[in-house]
Amino acid sequence: MSSLIALLDCNNFYASCERVMDPKLHGKPVVVLSNNDGCVVARSNEAKALGIGMGVPEFQIRSLLRAHDVQVLSSNYALYGDMSQRVMETLEQFCPDLEVYSIDEAFLSLSGFTSRNLSEYAHRIRATVKRWTGIPVSVGIAETKTLAKIANRVAKRTPDTDGVFDLFTCSDREALLNRIPVNDVWGIGPNYARFLQQHGILTALQLRHANDQFIRKHMGVVGLRLVMELRGVSCLALDQCPAPKQGITCSRAFGKPVTTLTEMEEAVSSYAARAAEKLRAEKLAVTTVTVFLKTNEFKDTPQYSNTLTFTLPVATDTTTELIRAALRGIQRIYREGYLYKKAGVMFTGLVSANQIQGDLFDSQDRARSKRLMVALDAINDRFGADTLRYASSGLVKSWRTRFHRRSPAYTTDWKDLPIVFTS
DNA sequence: TCTGGGGTCCTAGGACCC
DNA sequence: TCTGGGGTCCTAGGACCC
Numbered sequence: 001m002s003s004l005i006a007l008l009d010c011n012n013f014y015a016s017c018e019r020v021m022d023p024k025l026h027g028k029p030v031v032v033l034s035n036n037d038g039c040v041v042a043r044s045n046e047a048k049a050l051g052i053g054m055g056v057p058e059f060q061i062r063s064l065l066r067a068h069d070v071q072v073l074s075s076n077y078a079l080y081g082d083m084s085q086r087v088m089e090t091l092e093q094f095c096p097d098l099e100v101y102s103i104d105e106a107f108l109s110l111s112g113f114t115s116r117n118l119s120e121y122a123h124r125i126r127a128t129v130k131r132w133t134g135i136p137v138s139v140g141i142a143e144t145k146t147l148a149k150i151a152n153r154v155a156k157r158t159p160d161t162d163g164v165f166d167l168f169t170c171s172d173r174e175a176l177l178n179r180i181p182v183n184d185v186w187g188i189g190p191n192y193a194r195f196l197q198q199h200g201i202l203t204a205l206q207l208r209h210a211n212d213q214f215i216r217k218h219m220g221v222v223g224l225r226l227v228m229e230l231r232g233v234s235c236l237a238l239d240q241c242p243a244p245k246q247g248i249t250c251s252r253a254f255g256k257p258v259t260t261l262t263e264m265e266e267a268v269s270s271y272a273a274r275a276a277e278k279l280r281a282e283k284l285a286v287t288t289v290t291v292f293l294k295t296n297e298f299k300d301t302p303q304y305s306n307t308l309t310f311t312l313p314v315a316t317d318t319t320t321e322l323i324r325a326a327l328r329g330i331q332r333i334y335r336e337g338y339l340y341k342k343a344g345v346m347f348t349g350l351v352s353a354n355q356i357q358g359d360l361f362d363s364q365d366r367a368r369s370k371r372l373m374v375a376l377d378a379i380n381d382r383f384g385a386d387t388l389r390y391a392s393s394g395l396v397k398s399w400r401t402r403f404h405r406r407s408p409a410y411t412t413d414w415k416d417l418p419i420v421f422t423s
Numbered sequence: 424t425c426t427g428g429g430g431t432c433c434t435a436g437g438a439c440c441c
Numbered sequence: 442t443c444t445g446g447g448g449t450c451c452t453a454g455g456a457c458c459c
Contacts, residue, residue, distance in 0.1 A: 033427090034426090034427035035427045035428065038426055039426060039427060041427075055426090055427090058425070058426085059424080059425040060425085062425090075427090101459085102458080103459075105459080186457095189456065189458080190456095190457095191455085191456065191457090220432095220456090221432095221433075222456080243431095245430085246430085247429090248429090248430095249429055250428090250429090251428065251429080252427085252428075253426085253427065253428090296426085297426090298425095298426055341426095344428090
């Protein structure tokens with residue numbers, strides 16, 4: 001008996017979260033925008049039906065949005081993170097062998113459930129998630145992750161499946177796979193799709209029957225694994241305890257172009273502080289810091305971008321040191337005379353915070369820094385992000401990312417708690 | 424005017440060593 | 442007289458994901 005996997009995926013996740021908290025959004029087209037209210041990152045079914053594409057810049061569809069009274073919201077990541085946790089906790093009650101794959105998806109191992117009617121079980125999971133969290137989900141079942149992804153797509157797009165599709169027991173798999181465009185296969189992005197189409201491979205079925213050597217040569221071992229998975233040979237195991245993070249990044253596009261070193265320093269200082277918070281939340285310390293900046297590639301103005309990576313003498317998780325390091329870096333690559341659009345700070349070479357190796361010439365008082373960071377995080381956690389912050393991050397922050405249409409902090413701020421009236 | 428952010432994995436090529 | 446080869450580590454870049 002081969003193993004079976006279910007992929008559970010929340011429908012239109014960000015838009016669905018907004019609807020849970022604001023029922024007025026039901027039945028209306030809803031879109032959620034990325035940082036800076038730049039691009040569409042989530043769409044309700046009604047918005048999809050209007051032809052609004054994923055990733056489209058908001059300014060390009062502004063008249064369409066207005067004409068159809070589309071409800072437009074900025075991203076509210078605190079809300080989505082909370083809702084995600086509720087969904088995952090619900091799933092765990094049904095199936096403890098699960099891999100949380102992303103904010104809105106989980107793979108479930110159904111190997112121990114083969115005596116059941118799996119479709120029926122999936123319908124029960126789906127109904128329970130809806131009842132407990134308000135989030136609609138779809139479930140795809142198959143022998144491998146890649147096939148489960150395809151099954152999930154069928155469940156989402158075929159109304160009479162009622163949100164659950166079992167590809168394993170499907171009688172006409174070949175015909176079904178032949179209706180899946182190759183660019184819809186998990187792991188086939190724009191580049192591979194174009195390449196495969198040029199070689200006459202247009203569907204998931206054709207990719208499944210592709211020549212192994214050909215795939216190995218042009219798409220590497222990743223491509224070969226993908227093809228094997230399409231054939232029902234599991235190559236991507238369920239990963240219940242994800243590997244520790246390899247890097248932590250904080251980067252943002254500016255709300256308006258940055259033209260002075262002072263503003264750039266403020267931004268980079270804020271990003272370093274934010275990345276340092278994430279670092280401590282994961283109980284990690286960093287040895288390698290990368291800073292980068294770039295101008296707006298969509299514009300016809302002079303272009304410049306640069307990146308600098310350097311290694312710290314001693315691994316650290318202290319905001320003060322990391323800001324200082326990031327500022328030294330950005331000062332070296334900053335050039336006058338450009339309109340900067342984006343900058344960022346990346347931490348790599350992460351080590352566990354409790355095994356920091358000191359060095360002979362280390363002059364920092366580590367115990368003192370540690371106490372300071374614990375206090376800083378506790379205050380910001382209690383009273384809200386940025387209650388305490390470093391002066392180098394600036395006060396005015398005219399470069400800051402814009403969120404003009406953010407919904408309230410329903411789940412993370414008492415004053416935004418939703419109020420329910422009953423009659 | 425206006426085009427996101429945060430990740431992972433793999434590969435090729437250079438530096439270095441023995 | 443006539444320029445080795447293999448292993449390891451690191452980095453940059455490319456592909457993909459949500």
